[in-house]
Ligand SMILES: Nc1ncnc2c1ncn2[C@@H]1O[C@H](COP(=O)(O)OP(=O)(O)OP(=O)(O)O)[C@@H](O)[C@H]1O
């Protein structure tokens with residue numbers, strides 16, 4: 343079979359196996375990302391409050407990437423879980439206890455449950471139907487939060503959320519020091535989990551479902567169950583992100599649970615790069631820093647620039663900023 | 679042979695039928711596969727061969743009839759459950775995981791078979807074993823050197839072999855091969871033939887194939903399907919001399 347003409351050294355089985363196992367090993371570059379985030383704390387103290395908001399969106403977009411990028415479930419409704427998490431954390435703080443970790447826990451459980459329950463219906467469908475159903479769930483929950491004013495504060499938002507000091511030591515202050523570290527730490531854990539997930543047999547099986555549903559069925563994979571599990575996991579992460587927003591802003595507004603939030607997260611993901619885990623870490627900061635800068639410079643037109651950027655991404659960098667970096671690296675390797 | 683004849687067949691269909699509206703694509707098909715069977719299913723385009731595979735694997739629900747595996751009825755079972763009972767298949771048109779490596783394409787099947795494909799934590803050992811087994815399968819069919827390449831990038835003929843490797847990784851008792859050499863130039867189809875000939879002797883193999891030379895070399899029994907119904911079943915000798923079969927195939931060629 344010399345037909346394809348490539349002469350490659352025949353790797354022994356053991357080498358092939360270790361090379362395959364090593365594909366998901368941690369790389370030094372990944373540590374650098376976290377060092378940069380830590381360094382940001384001291385380098386730009388005035389950006390700490392924005393930093394924590396960026397971390398929250400990173401976590402939310404990361405949860406979206408697992409579902410959209412890895413499992414191939416193109417949803418427009420992820421804000422539903424973010425919002426459920428946000429309100430649950432707020433209500434927990436007001437009615438139960440303002441211990442922050444308890445708020446994260448109740449938010450995670452509530453969002454995960456809503457994820458699994460809605461997944462039972464939504465995941466029976468695909469494509470446009472799925473998009474419409476997920477969108478409908480956001481609208482329904484938004485309207486429910488609006489109408490249940492006595493519980494949620496309606497359009498005034500949920501006021502009076504307090505947060506006890508983290509671990510009883512650090513309270514969330516106006517300068518955002520604690521918030522920066524707190525949200526950063528939760529994001530780190532979320533990333534660690536996502537990182538393990540996508541490198542696991544489970545992660546490969548959801549990629550398999552994205553790549554070829556028919557074949558997955560033919561090799562005996564319980565496809566429905568897998569999708570439900572990944573949807574539930576992702577909803578849980580989104581709920582935790584929502585809880586962090588509540589705790590750092592000590593307030594929940596109806597905007598937590600809007601289509602706009604779903605859409606923004608999707609834009610950030612596409613901007614950064616879909617299905618590569620780091621898309622969230624590139625897309626969310628770019629989007630939010632641009633929003634911050636442009637809103638100062640020209641508050642009326644900043645959405646125009648965001649829109650332009652999205653058009654350019656979709657036209658010239660189909661795989662987002664990270665895809666662009668990949669192409670440039672590949673091109674330089676070929677040129678060398 | 680006598681011992682296996684007394685056991686229930688690995689696969690048996692009884693009066694298996696399927697219609698799409700007025701179109702009958704499976705018309706009361708009775709077919710039996712015993713351990714070690716090398717059974718060819720032939721017939722003109724659109725005869726219903728792929729449909730039969732889809733009915734057996736559970737991708738399609740029959741309008742009538744029964745499917746039994748090892749004497750146990752599986753007609754109502756999901757495709758996944760049937761895989762667990764030991765039925766594996768390949769696809770007429772490549773159905774691979776395009777963005778995964780060749781090795782991962784096979785390992786994904788091993789992990790489903792061994793039941794750890796849903797695991798997130800503490801799967802390293804199982805994962806290593808799955809990769810080792812997947813590599814052994816690839817080496818066994820002569821494409822070990824492609825293991826690390828994305829499957830979409832390897833030569834088409836070798837993709838056809840990966841198609842078989844995925845099914846083999848399930849360690850099926852019954853293997854349904856839907857035109858495994860489809861699209862490969864006949865000068866190269868011997869590669870697929872060699873793989874099929876080297877399959878474990880005790881599994882039952884149903885092979886759909888258009889190339890008569892291949893069919894006669896591989897099969898010890900042949901079923902001819904025409905318009906969803908069995909025209910005739912017999913040994914290669916009987917089929918080669920059957921006037922009805924000649925008519926179907928000559929009739930094919932004359933238009
Ligand atoms: N889902 C479907 N809906 C309607 N008709 C179908 C469907 N699937 C297959 N058919 C029809 O059933 C008939 C049998 O198709 P099938 O694919 O089983 O044939 P085949 O024997 O495998 O042919 P080939 O040799 O071309 O692969 C064809 O006429 C086909 O058009």
Ligand SMILES: [Mg+2]
Nearest residue numbers: 727728729770
């Ligand atoms: Mg066919």
